[in-house]
Amino acid sequence: MCNNVFAKPKFTGGRFTEHTLPVSVAGDLAAYEALLIDVAKHLYLADHPERQRVPKGFADVHLDIAHIEDGSTISVLKLVMAVAITSQLSLFGEAIDQRGYFVRARDLIAECIDSPADSLPANFPKGALTHFNHLGRSLRADETLELGRVNNAQPAILTSEKRRELVLAASAVYEREVELSGYIEEIDAHKSSLRLRLDADTTAIVSMPNDFLEQARLSLGNTRDRVFVQGIAQYNSHEILQKIISYDSIEIIKNYELVICFDMLSQIDDGWFEGGGKTPNNTDLQDIAQIMIQFYPEKLPLPSIVPTQDGNLLFEWQTENMPSVDIDLASKTASFHAFGEHDLDIERDFYLTNSENIDEFFAFLSQHIQELQA
Structure with missing residues (x-):
């Protein structure tokens, strides 16, 4: 087998600062291998127009990761070709530099990435551009994949935007x-x-x-x-x-806006209000969050939920009569208040400790808040 270093794809960006290779980028290396084989086959057929297909075994190669180098994340790849197959390519008087075609393909891929999408190398097969639907797919906005010759001082740099341009150069979609x-x-x-x-x-x-x-x-x-x-x-x-x-x-x-709201409440620190303000107890907060997210009625308008300085919660609905609920997290008590007609306030307390109490609480809210909105 041929064990010389063939290429050193380098991933850069936030995920690669620890010099490890996320499993999610393995697909990029597999896509690079598939692209390499397609381009090498194209180059061979361009050199041998009398042939309809490459010799048997020509494409029976693969890339192996020898090891990972530091410097963001550099995968050292080796091009592996079976000795028996390499020998077959020399039978019947036809000597083929199989590895040479793959080296040319590697460099042509780098040249393609380096070129403007509207001025790609003339000998790069346009059909092979669809491989960029897979090569570089895992790259995020702040990440790159550098490809080129071993020891090349200026490798080609593939970004998520560049791969989009390359695919669209051959297709209407990517x-x-x-x-x-x-x-x-x-x-x-x-x-x-x-x-x-x-x-x-x-x-x-x-x-x-x-x-x-x-x-x-x-x-x-x-x-x-x-x-x-x-x-x-x-x-x-x-x-x-x-x-x-x-x-x-x-x-x-379920109830995604409530999930986000309670998540934000769980992240506040002591002193959140002008140096004062207690942090809600996280266990008690999660208990109330679970009740609200799981049982909050679909047709009841969502309240604004704010922390109180004593480490509890206040629910408010922006309607004319200003209904609100004070939640005592430790006792799981909900105290409803709204301004009623004829200067008569509407007040009622609920214990949110079992399913019957919870159903009663939300039924009361559904009735009174809708009435106050009407």
Whole structure:
């Protein structure tokens, strides 16, 4: 086997400062290998126009990671070719510099990345540009993948934007990793898919696992429940979503705005109010958060939730009669107050300690806050 160092792809950016290689970038190296093989085959056929295909065994090569070097994250790759196959390429009087074609392919790929998308090397196969749908897909905005010759002082630098340009040079669409969120607008149980409303102008069809259907039905049409999808999506040159190709994860977060609100409350420190103000007890806060997120009525308007200086919470609804609820976290007591008619205040206390109390509390809120809004 040939064990010389073939290439040293270098990843730079925040995830690589510890000089380790995240598993998520392994797909980039696999894509580089596939691109390398395609370009090497193209170069051989360009040199041998009389042939329709490369010799048997020509593409039977692979890249191995020999080790990881420091300096952000540098993967030292070796080009491995089976000795038996290399010998076959010299049979019948045809001597082929198999490794030479892969070296040329490596350098041509680097040249392609270095070139403007509208002025690519003439000998680079345009069809191979689709490989950039995969090569560099894991790169985030602050990350790069440097490719080039071993010991080349000026390697080619691939960014997420550059790979987009390269794909669009050969296609009307390109693919990238996404994290999308929206609410469920429609479910197609027959096709095991749902339609997400991402914003006012954009929807997306997402396939879903069979065990996700019942959960999806519970959130159908509820704009407060957010579906989060991580996967691969297709976009056009105007950055308009075309479709979701595949997903790695899909989950529903019930009452997402409340989740965010309670998460922010859990992060405040003592002294948050002009040097005073106690931090809410985290265990007690999470108990109340779970009640609110799980049981808050869909048709009841969301309150603003603010911490009080004594380490508790105040819920407020911005209506004419200003209904509010003081929550004592330790005792799980909810004290409702609103300004009623004829100078008669509406007041009532609830203990949020069991399901019956909780149902009574939310039924009371649904009745009185809606009445006060009318």
